[in-house]
Amino acid sequence: MSLTTPGGTPGTRPAREWPAFAEPEDVERIEAVPLAERDLPATTYEILVRAAEQWPDRVAVSVMPDAARWAEAVDVTYAELLATTAQVANVLRSRGVTPTTPVGILSPNCLGLVPAVLGAQAAGVAVPLNGGLSPQHLATLIERSGVEQLVVASPDLDEAVWAKVTELARGATLRRVYVLDPTDGTRTARASLDGVDVEYLLDAARAEAPAFDDPHTADDIAAVFHTGGTTGIPKLAAHTHANQVTDAWLIAADSEADADEEATVLAALPLFHVNALHVTMLAPMLKGQQAVWAGPLGYRDLALYGQIWKIVEHFRIAAMSAVPTVYAVLSHCPVDADISSLRFAVVGASALPQAVRTSFEEHTGVPLLEGYGLTEGTCASARSFASHPRPGSVGKRLPYQPMRVVEVADDGTWTDVPEGGVGTLLIGGPTVFAGYVTGRTADGFVLDHLGKVRDGWLDTGDLARLEDGFVYLTGRVKDLIIRGGHNIDPAAVEAALLAHPAVADAAAVGRPDPRAGEVPVAYVTLKPGTTSTEAELEAFVADSDLEAAAKPKTVTILEALPVTDVGKPYKLALRADAAGRALGGALADLPGVTGVEGVVGDGSVRVVVHVDATADPVAVRRRLDEYAVASEVVER
The missing domain is CATH 3.30.300.30 (ANL, C-terminal domain)
Structure with missing residues (x-):
């Protein structure tokens, strides 16, 4: 299986200069040049256009069918990727997608997913969705975002996702579904859904012209990402093209990654997550680098860990990005190949235990560099430096992203905390998101920051201290x-x-x-x-x-x-467990109480008490009211 080759030779464009960004002091030097003078692409599609013009024959992505078959990865050049992305965008436009139309994407990583995401952002607005969410949660997110057209995994690519799509199709929202085949092209039977138009996306794309006129401006919405979570309905955070381009450019500006201009990046996080989109897709494109996509399961594929170092050697991987739990496992995977190309590994999403850092670095000789960011800040807001380690810090703020630490009073007012003091971390600058999706009109999304942004400053909800621009996280405000x-x-x-x-x-x-x-x-x-x-x-x-x-x-x-599907600690589940244990103990001597469990719903904890007919509801309620936690009594 291959993507479509463009019908012409792209032109050339002068190379853009990159600032030196290898030391902490470079942050302020970079900021001495206004961001507006950096000649950044206006949109994510323009990132790809520039890459294809400058490096048409260079491999943009290599996609494995799965980790066990890494040697069968399919290579796609920048010229081929641009042509197929343009064709996908033309398919969507011809089916009624406008610059403000949301296009849902519900698929694990595969050969067709990169042009699908980029094409959706070029023609309309991409809405990547986590296939691990329940059909009920997916239905709510689809309805909330206004998705009527959905790119999905075929039954051959992901049976579980297709089963959820089948259930979603019974609702009144979806009217068209575009199907993605597995990377190896397997198609045992043609997928169909009752009452919904179904077509295979890349099949339809081949009939379209390999050129596209991007209608978006930098301030238009590029994508809407749900903010994570496995229980409760996540919020939908909107990113502009400027948000995404700027953050990807700041990630790509990392000089420490450029021992070789054609450095290769391992991509094994799911593309519904902002890290995968910015760190392992958009950022490499800005420098014409190659991203190696590790199959549909990525780091969840157990076979990957048995092959990981051979993959690094074969593709000459220079950098990778993952969560701490991945590095904890890799610390025990025998190094059975030459991994000298791997300059560093980036870790984020949750706190890195010192034991994991020590074990991984001693085992591999590869430095672990922490980073920090959140969906509402687009992706990355701080990075570490291998040459200037700061133990305990997640890194120094990125250029053009000012940070403050404030004390939040009971009335909500902010007071700046002196250098080194602990308070709530705020982020400003061009990567602050456009707002949460709260509705839709004929003109597009209705957005509201819901109190997260004030005068351009994003309240991260993290407790931290700042020292010389370096961020030291100390916890979550809500934790x-x-x-x-x-x-x-x-x-x-x-x-x-x-x-x-x-x-x-x-x-x-x-x-x-x-x-x-x-x-x-x-x-x-x-x-x-x-x-x-x-x-x-x-x-x-x-x-x-x-x-x-x-x-x-x-x-x-x-x-x-417990962690979310992208590896972030999920303390709500632990709080629910603790609440269930506490109230279970408090009710243990009352007759008729048959069970007590802590549950999470819509981002909050409550306790459900099961009773039978012998229970005294007044006594149960009286005991429950001694605790400051929501509770309900269910008779069964």
Whole structure:
């Protein structure tokens, strides 16, 4: 299977100059030149146009059918990718897509997905969706974003996704579905849906012209990303083309990645996530680099870990990006190939345990560089430097992205915190998102920042301190444990537990308490080959230097800490578990209570109490009301 070759030889365009960006001091030097003078592409489609003009025959993407068949990866040049993206955009335009039309994308990574995403952003607005979400959540996101046309995985590519599409098609919203085949072209039967027009996207694209006139401006909406989560309905954050181009340019400006202009990047995160789009798709395109896409499952493919170092050697991978859990696994994968091309590995999305850093770097000799960002900030807002390590920091702010730390008063007013003080981290500049989608009109999306942005400053919800522009995260504002009015930073509790030689990872949350409101409890995982008990860990942390109020009441050992589908810690699930345990204990002596469970819904925790006919509902409610947590009683 191959993509369509363009019907002409692209022209040439003078190369743009890149600023030196290898040291922390370069941030301020880069900012001395106004961003408007940087000659950035106006849109994401223009990124691809420029790349195809300058490097038409260079490989843009190599896509594996799956990790086990990495040697069968399909190569696509920049000229071929531009032509196919243009054809996809023309298909969408001919089917009624306008610059403000949302086009949903529900597919794992495959050969057709890159031109599908870029083509959707060129013709309309891309709305990437996580196939791991429930059909109910997907239906809500589709309805909220106004999606009527949806790019999906075929049954041969992802049976589970196709089953959800079949269920979604029974609703009244979808009217057209475009299907993507697996990378190897397998098609056992033609997909169809009752009441919905279905066509194979790349088949339809071959009949279109390999050129497209991009109607968008830099300020138009390029994509809408859901903000993550596995329970509750995520918000939909809108990015402009300027948001995406600027952030991708700042990522690509990293001079440390350019030992070779044709450096290759490993891409194994799902394209519904902003990291995959910006770090491993748009940023490499700005420099004409090659991205190697590791099959539909990416880092979730167990076969990848047995082949990872051979893949690095074969493709001469220079950089990769993943979450801490991936590097924890890679630390135990024997290095059975020449990985000298791998200059560094980027880690983000969640805090990096020191044990993981040490283990990975000692095992591979490859430095782990932390980064920081969030969907509402487009993607990346801070980066680390291999030559200037700052232990404990996630990196220095990126150019043109000013940062502040403020104390938020009860009335919502902000007061700047002195250098080195802890407070709520704010980000300004051109990567601050356009707003959350709250509705649609005939002219496009209705957007509202919902209080997240004030006077151009994005409230990240993260607690941090700033030192010389370097960011030191200390926790999430909403994750603060408030014990009798005393604020407890969960990061301090977690650090105390991580000092135990058997603890691999730790998470501290608040457990409802009738007297203190909340008390800290902790959950941990153990390192392979080690043993410990909950009582031993509780004694260990009780003997630590933590202040008395912060010492956790209990420590629970789990096989794995809950994370979202993109690897971010999911503390809501732990808070729900803690609440269920607390109220379960409080109700244990009441007759008729048959079960108590903590659940998460719409981003909040509540406790569901199951009772039978012998229960005294007044007594149950009286006991529940002693706790500051939402609850409901269900008779069964």
